[in-house]
Amino acid sequence: MGRFRVTVDTGGTFSDFVYVDEDSRAVTIAKVPSTPDDPSRAILAGVDLLIAKGVDPADIRYFCHGTTVGTNALLEGKGVRTGLIVTEGFRGIYEVQEQSRPHGAQIFDIFYDKPAMLVPQSRTGEAHERVSFEGEILIPLDEEKIRATLRQLKGKEIVSLAVCLLFSFLTPQHERRIREIALEEMPDCSVSLSSEIVPQIREYYRLSTTVINAYLQPILARYIDNLEGRLVGAGIVTPQKYIMQSNGGMSTFAATAKKAVATVLSGPAGGIVASMQACRTTPYNNLITFDMGGTSCDVALIKDGEPSIASRGKIDGRDIALPMIEINTVSAGGGTLARTDKFGTLEVGPQSAGAQPGPACYGRGGTQPTITDCNLALGYLGEDNFLGGQMKLDRSAAREAIDRHVAKPLGIDTETAAEGVVRIINVKMQEAIKAISTMRGHDLRDFMLLAFGGAGPLHAGAMAQALGMAGVIVPLYPGVYSAMGLVMSDVKHDYIRSRLTPLARLTEADINAVFTELAKDARSELQDEGFAMESIVLEASLDLRYAGQGYEVTLPCDLELATGGIARLRADFDARHKEMFGHTAPDEAVEIVSYRLRGVGRVPPVDLPKYQPQGVSLADALRETRQARFDGRLLDCPVYQRERLDVGISFDGPAVVDQLDCTTIVFPGQHAKVDEYRNIIITAKS
């Protein structure tokens, strides 16, 4: 037995495992029921599965975990009792938030409320201090006053403290001094400083991010500590233990415990990282990732092997200003409900049947038709092979639900209704894909649709056809694709510093000086985490804008600008602006808003195994033939067993490919072939 990588992506229902033998490069997977009360129990259970096969735990050299502990605590309002310190006179920042309501239906909803504050006014204290927009201290920190304020907060039994002062991203001394005093008064209190969590201009977003961190930090720290103890107890002693973050990079256990907020939007990141790997192992460098599960669908764009990165995002209406993979989420999943009304209109979503009662065909009490019911009625799903046959689907219940709620009210037959519902949900998902692609001037004909998640490969073929995309890739293990991504990521830490300055007033040396400082932080943090200098890569970029513009463009740049570098930056910015927004203003002054540095600790890559043809014929992979409906016609479809599809084999649609936790549909007019990584590559029949 060789050395192993073990990864686990904890979901609401299942914890997905991937085990990679680094020497033989053999990959195995497992799904273990999740244990929401203590997710580490399921994790140990999954680790035990490997150990039970005779693997020495000491040979597990790499462990990476995608966790929703922070996300769930935030969504359920179960963070810790937190306090907040703001600059005196500025209690309004947090409560007002953005001031606006979300666009769309909520504008009309007079019962709409902003997300509740994680720290109420009664646990918010003020610091007598002020820093100017140039970083100058206008009012020095009144230490006596802040000490008294912190004592009051102590009396309110806070266990965590967020500090966010105006312009602290320029001059962090006051925040740091407040931490010192806070720890003198409350040695066990966790303290999150906005100047460390995200030293970035725009006070509300920085504050919100810092408060979320403070609210979750002790919970994640405790969880990681407990997990570390259990893993070490099980003999997994490697220091290479990582947690996935929202930026698509990993972080060590210790670093994650300090920056909990970076995990909150990490759920979809694993799948994107795995997709980036697909770019390296297939001829396709431009992908739209399409992850469709039970209630929602996440799409993201990968261009030239790299995903788009957003500089902030929202969860449940709360703002997080950290770099994260740009994902577009729509309410479309297997459980999405279809319904008609008295006016004869048919609507699909956004409501979902969820896990309980679930689709009608699950037989758990659901009576409303869902996407899964429609896929079953159309013959795309089989009754006997769901979850590898562990769960039988009730086709007549699905048909009855569709009949009663869609087909009869509209006066059409069941299959027509089912096909219509699927077309509608597909259009909604296609619109989500267009939103992230055509707007930036990308041409979808140059992109492959990479489908994963339980339901992605069912819908991808029809969507790629409708969107005129180059084709579809269905990876070997679409049901555990996020966990697969955890096998192949790097450690990534983001550093940012906002310094709003006209570009014309700066020299190359000025810019280099800021990056030098950030680089020092990045190198020392990565070295502390055990990375040798040669494994550390630093990627610099600048947030630039035309003077007075409301929004910045992130432009990659050299870590050290040579003479003439500023002139080139300027030209690059104009060009990038033109590319992104279609217009440019070469006569306008340009400003730097923020400096960004990403420190990457390269983890030695593990290559996924290539497979050799085993000489298994297509006929050997055929499990059955069943009828499925395509565009109004009922066609006989071969159903292949994925595990038996040999490398190099190819076939035409219509066809169904079943595997443990996923079904792929190859539509009429499409051609499928299995590549040497055992991906199914679907393209238009030539």
Add this chain to the structure above:
Amino acid sequence: MAEAQTKAPVDAIELEIMRASLEGIVLEMQNSLFRTGYSTIVRESQDASCAIMNAKGEVVAQHVVLPLHIGSFPACCNAVLEAYAGDIQEGDAWLINHPYQGGSPHAPDMAVITPAFFDGELIGFCASIAHKSDIGGPVPGSCSGQAREVFNEGLHLPAVRYQRGYQRNLEIERIIAANSRTPELVLGDIRGQLGSARLGEERLLELTKKFGRARTLSYFARLLELAETRMRAAIATWNDGRYEAERFVDDDGIEAGKPVRIHVVVEKKGDNITFDFSGSADQTRGPANIRPPVIRGACSYCLIALADPNTFVNSGLMNAFNIVVREGSVMNPRFPAPVNTYNPTVHALVEALFAALTDIVPQKARADGCGSRSIILGGRSTNTGKGYVQYEILGGGAGARATKDGMSGSSINQSNAKIAPIEIIESEFATRVQRFELIPDSGGAGQFRGGLGIRREYINLADARFSIRSTKHVIAPNGLRGGGKGRTGDITINPGREDEKHLPTRYADYPLKGNDTFRLDTPGGGGLGDAAKRDPASVLRDIEEGYVTPERALSDYKVVLRQSDKGYDIDEAATAKLRGAN
């Protein structure tokens, strides 16, 4: 017969596909505009919205950012259709910002409209309306509270052709540039709008190609029809009757101390509803007037809020109700009456409508709120010599609702701007914010408390010209069902200094000196229900959070408090006695 049977079902499926596609297209247009817009107003405050219209200029799809624009788009588009009938070609684009010869609420709201042709036939329009930072006139930001005619409100473009054959008319750009204090921002935003409309046009043609022209147009018609049908069905469930309400705007900016009456009579019978505004004040000399397209937008807003926030939002809604406006009144002024500060009037109108309908749809009752306001500082940058406009839109307390408190520090009703970040303002403009807090006791008392207003206090670091367009500095937001009024707003120059001075609700061009301070207090929302019925535990929590003072807890809420080592607790016996005595 058989054909008729199969036609309907295909309709339901394809119609929903059409609707989802149109929603996707307008959202894409909107995202494009927010991304490519140049000014802070478009990109940070997001004061801009997009729509797709049919060939008659009726809105078929709109991603709702600003609800009033549903009335403005058709009016703007009709102006184009009238002015250019017979001469509309592929590759054209128009600009229009005229409140009388179009539908813009005021001149800064510039519409960019492009036609969509399929096989040589006009099938519709793509458009956006976005607020411009400055379009000329006597004051920075173009909105003078003392304007006496639209001629004091900046450059007005009736429908004018901005592009032919996809080529921009540079003369028009030069005229606009010469009339704006911030020409780069205005032209940058207009080009962003143009890009967004062209994107919509391209997507709309793809969609038409997929469904064919005839079916596409029949689905457009069906979507309009359904919006009306659904709204009428909701209206039919409400009690028939005649309902009446009025609200007042502080003044018109010219005749100080003379409130402007907004009055509505609602006649509701079956699935018909009429809003008669004839009883409203005569048109004002100052810029408090609003035009019928804005009124139709405001009525649609109220009906959607009361019927179903998730209903189909398109022009069909506007066929579900009638409005009556008297010519020469504040709701239908004669040209060239000024209109730039339209928003306070619209808030009064919306609140009058909610008040009139409160007994019809009691479960959605809500007290009055803060209205909306903007402050505008303008000058020339000492660094660059360039003109600048610092423009901020501020909310306040929302009214208490039938089942819960009002939101604090929020934009309300048809207004929905984001607040400008302090760190950005201070970095860009010669100003420093000294205070940004909620105002205790500003929410009207009630079983459900009104939301709190906010206080922003600034010190000015260089001379600047200051304008404010606010509301409810004199007339407080009303409570409902016995709830108390919200606190009024206020604008004070140099508070606490010898030269302290209060400005009127709407005021243009006050010369601020370096080192002057100004303090803006925004109104709180009205309360709902008897304050003495508010759960004492909620009152105690409000005290702990600093929302209500102990004095007001006693006087308004009849809650008797005892000082304890940790703050306050409730003297339940004394409270019960006091409340019982009332």
